[in-house]
Amino acid sequence: xxxxxxxxxxxLIQKLENKIEKLEEIRANLLSSGTTIPIxxxxxxxxxxxxxxxxxFRLTTSVTLSSxxxxxxxxxxxxxxxPSLALCTKDGKILIYTSGGTLFKEFQTGHEILYCSxxxxxxxxxxxxxxNQYLRIHxxxxxxxxxxxxxxxxxxxxFNTEDVVPRSLTHYIRVGKxxxxxxxxxxxxTVFNHDGELIDRTNTNFGPIHTIAVSGQQLVVSGKRRIGVxxxxxxxxxxxxxxxVSDIYSITLDNTPAxxxxxxxxxxxxxxxxxxxxxxxxxxxKAVYRLVGKFPGHLASIQGNLLLxxxxxxxxxxxxxxEVDATVMxxxxxxxxxxxxxxxxxxxxxxxxVALSSNDEIRLYNIRPPETQINQVASSNFDLGSFRxxxxxxxxxxxxxxKSKGRxxxxxxEVEQLERSLEELQSSMESTSKISEELTSRFKxxxxxxxxxxxxxxxxxxxNDSD
Numbered sequence: 001x002x003x004x005x006x007x008x009x010x011x012l013i014q015k016l017e018n019k020i021e022k023l024e025e026i027r028a029n030l031l032s033s034g035t036t037i038p039i040x041x042x043x044x045x046x047x048x049x050x051x052x053x054x055x056x057f058r059l060t061t062s063v064t065l066s067s068x069x070x071x072x073x074x075x076x077x078x079x080x081x082x083p084s085l086a087l088c089t090k091d092g093k094i095l096i097y098t099s100g101g102t103l104f105k106e107f108q109t110g111h112e113i114l115y116c117s118x119x120x121x122x123x124x125x126x127x128x129x130x131x132n133q134y135l136r137i138h139x140x141x142x143x144x145x146x147x148x149x150x151x152x153x154x155x156x157x158x159f160n161t162e163d164v165v166p167r168s169l170t171h172y173i174r175v176g177k178x179x180x181x182x183x184x185x186x187x188x189x190t191v192f193n194h195d196g197e198l199i200d201r202t203n204t205n206f207g208p209i210h211t212i213a214v215s216g217q218q219l220v221v222s223g224k225r226r227i228g229v230x231x232x233x234x235x236x237x238x239x240x241x242x243x244x245v246s247d248i249y250s251i252t253l254d255n256t257p258a259x260x261x262x263x264x265x266x267x268x269x270x271x272x273x274x275x276x277x278x279x280x281x282x283x284x285x286k287a288v289y290r291l292v293g294k295f296p297g298h299l300a301s302i303q304g305n306l307l308l309x310x311x312x313x314x315x316x317x318x319x320x321x322x323e324v325d326a327t328v329m330x331x332x333x334x335x336x337x338x339x340x341x342x343x344x345x346x347x348x349x350x351x352x353x354v355a356l357s358s359n360d361e362i363r364l365y366n367i368r369p370p371e372t373q374i375n376q377v378a379s380s381n382f383d384l385g386s387f388r389x390x391x392x393x394x395x396x397x398x399x400x401x402x403k404s405k406g407r408x409x410x411x412x413x414e415v416e417q418l419e420r421s422l423e424e425l426q427s428s429m430e431s432t433s434k435i436s437e438e439l440t441s442r443f444k445x446x447x448x449x450x451x452x453x454x455x456x457x458x459x460x461x462x463x464n465d466s467d
Contacts, residue, residue, distance in 0.1 A: 154196025183209025218257030
């Protein structure tokens, strides 16, 4: 019975070794595809959301509204240390809060708002907003002597048909020229000047425009599955990227504007280099990295981190690997905000600010630089540390089997002792038998000698009688 159990255990060990080989094969395939997998106990921090943000996320203000926040943007001015927040509500209100959470200005546009954007110039306070058909531009004055601090610069009809609606609005400055860029459901990009006058319009052949992102002079447009770098001067794409494998959820640009982060509906994040070049050849768009997340979300790039915001969870990816070819596991944080909506970042004048919004709340964080310590990407060679627990289990099983083979029950020990006793007894009996045989042989010799002596005695007696 014990031998049978030992054979079964050995068979299980062989199956476990086969599984380890299969796991190593899968691990090597993941590493070769650019997917980072957790090592040791790091999987705990990778999968379990933390209840609070790290210390470098310093909350500067939190604002809760009674109306739904449909969009927001940063409003910067040259005399302000930190930018203010312009909150746009679905019922047409625009509220401006300082970085300290004080309501600076509130006004009603009189129209439903779909998207809003603020001028990125620091010499003016200008806010643009769109509803289904109109672009409206408002200017805010800091001169308290004026009777009306808010004035409308433009009220422009966008389309000739109500079948087309805006899908994106952003403010853009190119070579000192201020513009408003509108993307719509037809796939058109329309460019207006600072005062709302139409400059030009073109169709992208992308289908409905999803997002327009700006970083410096870089203007990136995304459709359902296509992304391109757009030139507002020629109204053409200078770079087009190949279609991605899943629908695009959101995009954002890195501190290096050529790098575009793309969150897709399948949860993956594709990192695109729109100026990739080999041996100083022509630049083109190339997917250079892939991050695997658990869900899609809105993206923001800040201080060496890519932040993803959705379902009340904030995910922080360390993006310094783009410079040193290294990465660390993403960190998941859980925030008590009802419904995740948007995330936007502001990086100017040594300010690194991130704002997170839900349907009725917005939080502003001042971000300190991340830790410089990073972990090198694991090589494709077999790493014992990754499967340490499996190896320990195998060793334990081997020891148990070894001991089970070497261990003998009490009954077996008694049997062996009895066998040894029988062997000793048999040996003694054999020895005794030999002695007995020798004695018998000697007894026979004595008996024969005695008989001979008796014969001699009878012979001698007969001789005496005859005399």
